[in-house]
Amino acid sequence: MNVLSSMQRRYEQQHDYQSAIDISNRVHHIKDSMTQASEQATLAEIQHKYDRQVVENKYYKSLTWLFGSLLLLIVVSIGYYYYHRRTVKRYTSKLTANEEAIRNAQQKIALLENMDGEHHEEIMALNAQIQMMRQQTYEQLGRGKEVYDAVIGGGKLQSTNKEHYLIEYYSVLHYEQYALWMSKYKDLTSRLLTYLILQDMGKSDSEIQETLSITNSSLRSIKTRLKAHLRHP
Numbered sequence: 001m002n003v004l005s006s007m008q009r010r011y012e013q014q015h016d017y018q019s020a021i022d023i024s025n026r027v028h029h030i031k032d033s034m035t036q037a038s039e040q041a042t043l044a045e046i047q048h049k050y051d052r053q054v055v056e057n058k059y060y061k062s063l064t065w066l067f068g069s070l071l072l073l074i075v076v077s078i079g080y081y082y083y084h085r086r087t088v089k090r091y092t093s094k095l096t097a098n099e100e101a102i103r104n105a106q107q108k109i110a111l112l113e114n115m116d117g118e119h120h121e122e123i124m125a126l127n128a129q130i131q132m133m134r135q136q137t138y139e140q141l142g143r144g145k146e147v148y149d150a151v152i153g154g155g156k157l158q159s160t161n162k163e164h165y166l167i168e169y170y171s172v173l174h175y176e177q178y179a180l181w182m183s184k185y186k187d188l189t190s191r192l193l194t195y196l197i198l199q200d201m202g203k204s205d206s207e208i209q210e211t212l213s214i215t216n217s218s219l220r221s222i223k224t225r226l227k228a229h230l231r232h233p
Helices: 002-013 017-114 120-141 144-152 160-173 175-184 190-200 205-212 216-228
Strands: none
Touching: 002 017, 017 120, 144 160, 160 175, 160 190, 175 190, 190 205, 190 216, 205 216
16 A cells, blocks of 8 residues: 555656556555455454354253253152152051951951850951952052062962052052163063062072963073163163
């Protein structure tokens, strides 16, 4: 710019006005280009700041949503845990009370049967009471408790219904272990769950075979399928 301005003044002193005009036009053109470039640079800087702000806002929104969802999941999980714990405690306390009442009634029946005299009506009333309490137990936890006790005593699971009763009862009585299985495995069938329950009850492979009335090859198949259902093999 300084060189061109000096050239313009020299042409003017030499009265070469055409050359001076050409130089002046070049000077104005350069000034316009510099102004335009400066405006574009300013506009680009503003656009860059805006784009960065948009990206940051999206990032913080995503982060906020992620932490919010995680917090909600934690709160729901804790709430479900304590709700389920209270439910289990209520069920088991009722179950224990019913079992105690049934034992007392059975003892009283045995005592009445050994006594002299007619106590037929009283014994019938006690048997009706026992039947009613057993029905309440079944309604609370299905027939799972009966199946569970039978399996502990060496009984067999001869039907899928009994397996379902056992699974239902175990999922309530041992909810922490059941929840661990649900997180460790995916899409567990009733037979696979039954195997896990029997194993958790301390049953050996031969005892599990006996309980389920299956062959050794069937037991190996269950173990293989169980490994295939692992979420993170």
